[in-house]
Amino acid sequence: MITLQHVSHTFRIGKKDNEQLIDVLKDVSLQIDAAEIVSIVGKSGSGKSTLLNTIAGFLKPVSGSIHIQNTDLTTLNERSLAAFRLQHLGFIFQNFQLMPSLTTYENIELPLKIAGVEPRKRQQLIQQLLKRLDIAHVKDHYPNELSGGQQQRVSIGRALVGNPPIILADEPTGSLDSETEREILTLIQQLNAELGITFVIITHDDEVARIANRIYTMHDGDLKEATNDAL
Amino acid sequence: MRFKDQIDFVRQHVKRNRLRVFMTILATAMGCAFLIVLASIAFGLQTSMKKELLSDNAITEIEIYSEDKLDKQKIKAIPNVNALVERAEIMAEGTAKFTLDERSSTPYTQFVDFEQLAKTNEKLAQGTLPKHDNEIVVGYQFAQTLLTKAQQQALDNDDEQTKKEGYSGKLLGKKLTFTYTVDKKNVLTKEMTIVGITKKPSREWDIDERVMMPLSMLATLKTNYEHVTDNKQQDFSYATFRVYASDLEAVKEILATLKAMDLSVYSVTEQLEEINILFTALKAGLIFIGTIAILIASIGIFNTMTMAVTERTREIGVMKAIGTNPKLIQKLFVMESAYIGILGTIIAIVVSYVISIAVNWLIPIALEMATGDKAYREVDLIFSAIPFELVLIASAISISVAIISGWRPARKATNIDVIDALRQ
Ligand SMILES: Nc1ncnc2c1ncn2[C@@H]1O[C@H](COP(=O)(O)OP(=O)(O)O)[C@@H](O)[C@H]1O
Numbered sequence: 001m002i003t004l005q006h007v008s009h010t011f012r013i014g015k016k017d018n019e020q021l022i023d024v025l026k027d028v029s030l031q032i033d034a035a036e037i038v039s040i041v042g043k044s045g046s047g048k049s050t051l052l053n054t055i056a057g058f059l060k061p062v063s064g065s066i067h068i069q070n071t072d073l074t075t076l077n078e079r080s081l082a083a084f085r086l087q088h089l090g091f092i093f094q095n096f097q098l099m100p101s102l103t104t105y106e107n108i109e110l111p112l113k114i115a116g117v118e119p120r121k122r123q124q125l126i127q128q129l130l131k132r133l134d135i136a137h138v139k140d141h142y143p144n145e146l147s148g149g150q151q152q153r154v155s156i157g158r159a160l161v162g163n164p165p166i167i168l169a170d171e172p173t174g175s176l177d178s179e180t181e182r183e184i185l186t187l188i189q190q191l192n193a194e195l196g197i198t199f200v201i202i203t204h205d206d207e208v209a210r211i212a213n214r215i216y217t218m219h220d221g222d223l224k225e226a227t228n229d230a231l
Numbered sequence: 232m233r234f235k236d237q238i239d240f241v242r243q244h245v246k247r248n249r250l251r252v253f254m255t256i257l258a259t260a261m262g263c264a265f266l267i268v269l270a271s272i273a274f275g276l277q278t279s280m281k282k283e284l285l286s287d288n289a290i291t292e293i294e295i296y297s298e299d300k301l302d303k304q305k306i307k308a309i310p311n312v313n314a315l316v317e318r319a320e321i322m323a324e325g326t327a328k329f330t331l332d333e334r335s336s337t338p339y340t341q342f343v344d345f346e347q348l349a350k351t352n353e354k355l356a357q358g359t360l361p362k363h364d365n366e367i368v369v370g371y372q373f374a375q376t377l378l379t380k381a382q383q384q385a386l387d388n389d390d391e392q393t394k395k396e397g398y399s400g401k402l403l404g405k406k407l408t409f410t411y412t413v414d415k416k417n418v419l420t421k422e423m424t425i426v427g428i429t430k431k432p433s434r435e436w437d438i439d440e441r442v443m444m445p446l447s448m449l450a451t452l453k454t455n456y457e458h459v460t461d462n463k464q465q466d467f468s469y470a471t472f473r474v475y476a477s478d479l480e481a482v483k484e485i486l487a488t489l490k491a492m493d494l495s496v497y498s499v500t501e502q503l504e505e506i507n508i509l510f511t512a513l514k515a516g517l518i519f520i521g522t523i524a525i526l527i528a529s530i531g532i533f534n535t536m537t538m539a540v541t542e543r544t545r546e547i548g549v550m551k552a553i554g555t556n557p558k559l560i561q562k563l564f565v566m567e568s569a570y571i572g573i574l575g576t577i578i579a580i581v582v583s584y585v586i587s588i589a590v591n592w593l594i595p596i597a598l599e600m601a602t603g604d605k606a607y608r609e610v611d612l613i614f615s616a617i618p619f620e621l622v623l624i625a626s627a628i629s630i631s632v633a634i635i636s637g638w639r640p641a642r643k644a645t646n647i648d649v650i651d652a653l654r655q
Pocket residue numbers: 011012013022024042043044045046047048049050051
């Protein structure tokens with residue numbers, strides 16, 4: 001489903017005449033199958049987010065190839081990448097990234113509007129999700145009127161509503177207390193089981209990583225699959 | 232994204248910054264209204280001028296200057312020519328005098344082809360056009376020139392005491408004695424009956440005192456004249472010809488045909504064309520000046536849109552992340568600046584109409600107060616007119632300027648880097 005082959009990325013920082021090169025991804029290869037939960041765990045600054053950004057198509061790596069469902073992302077232009085994301089990928093961010101001027105309902109509706117789904121169908125899909133995610137009672141609330149956990153549920157709703165086969169989550173519980181974290185992780189496991197959605201979860205927290213079927217570890221740009229006894 | 236959703240999206244964003252957007256719309260409206268009102272003066276004056284020109288000149292009338300090589304039959308045969316009217320006046324020395332009882336007058340005397348004139352829609356105040364040799368038409372103010380000997384004398388001597396009133400009785404049907412003399416020698420004496428009186432000239436200062444005689448009289452006069460003076464007359468009279476077209480549309484083609492016949496011609500429509508060219512230049516100039524006002528307002532739009540993009544960087548990042556086509560993002564922002572342009576233009580159109588009506592109503596009153604002349608209010612002058620054409624031009628200019636000013640900020644929005652934006 002997701003295949004990365006020899007992906008390397010280097011950031012250039014500092015002034016032009018005094019450039020520093022940072023190798024953030026060093027020959028990363030990885031294989032994720034359908035309906036898996038895979039987590040990538042590592043220290044802060046180890047390159048996890050950069051890896052996820054390349055999978056999402058936000059960043060073109062210096063070298064290597066990224067295939068998602070047989071499409072090579074590195075060959076797509078911006079427009080095709082956008083269309084690809086709309087269809088195949090959902091996103092969950094650490095700080096939720098909800099639209100502050102939109103209500104719960106409208107935030108979840110956004111990807112459907114972008115995709116041009118007709119209003120009646122939209123309503124149907126959203127009502128269903130609101131119930132499933134247990135946020136129907138706050139559907140007319142704005143993000144600043146919601147708790148962190150509720151906000152993350154809205155953000156999960158937005159990721160799910162277009163029915164993508166893959167959801168990428170960068171520190172999905174990074175801003176939540178441990179109890180809420182538990183709830184969200186359980187929800188992810190349930191959604192994976194119910195809908196067969198592939199989850200790629202990035203975390204610095206071993207606890208969080210443990211909900212995965214498989215775990216990769218990231219260390220200074222090196223990616224390795226963890227063996228069971230390593231954790 | 233469906234079009235309705237796009238509109239909703241734009242409206243939602245506009246609402247979030249109501250005050251800022253409103254001020255930008257206001258600036259756009261002011262610029263656009265300035266353009267419309269300014270140009271409306273050219274449109275209004277042109278309308279007034281046209282009305283003025285067409286009211287007392289027959290628009291279907293074409294004047295021909297060259298007398299000699301005129302082939303009357305050929306001209307009459309041109310399609311849509313209703314009539315070719317000859318008007319002549321005597322160039323040779325001599326005096327034409329009309330006498331009624333003890334009063335007499337030596338007016339400007341015209342010899343007119345009444346048969347042809349009858350085919351035009353020439354209108355008289357009273358009576359009809361002559362049908363016989365001894366019938367004439369007199370000008371509306373001809374009666375004023377019929378003076379007694381004493382009055383005549385007083386007029387010649389610039390005497391302020393004696394009243395110099397003309398004839399006040401009814402003229403229609405009266406018989407005048409026409410005498411033509413040269414060097415005190417009588418050329419012709421004939422009794423003439425007034426069968427018609429011309430219309431009052433439409434211009435206040437115009438005076439019509441002439442006498443129009445049948446053209447056939449001219450030949451008799453010439454023969455007698457040559458006999459009395461014992462001299463052949465080469466330039467006894469001078470004739471002008473007017474062609475009357477069946478309608479305005481035909482004038483242009485007839486003009487061309489006449490010009491092709493090597494005739495020098497004049498039609499008020501040509502003057503109209505000149506006026507049109509002049510006013511087109513004036514309109515273009517005023518619209519240009521007005522456009523500068525809109526351009527100044529466009530700086531506001533540029534500013535507003537740039538701020539909107541900067542403020543929403545994170546949101547644009549999210550939109551791009553979840554799969555919005557960059558082209559759509561650009562379109563949404565261009566729509567937002569178009570929205571400002573359209574709303575500003577609508578307000579400007581309404582305001583301009585109000586100003587235009589007020590101007591047309593107030594200027595004559597102001598002129599009257601300044602000059603004490605009531606005429607300004609009576610003439611019904613149009614100072615400002617806003618035809619649909621002007622509305623279209625102004626809308627096109629201000630909406631395109633709005634869209635162009637929103638273009639760069641919109642492009643900036645599409646170039647936002649997702650990762651940078653999400654980090655905010
Ligand atoms: N746009 C960038 N320009 C330069 N350096 C970057 C950029 N993004 C990330 N980095 C650097 O790359 C390294 C990895 O960052 P990141 O992938 O965010 O790590 P993680 O998500 O594991 O904390 C860090 O040292 C970070 O400073």
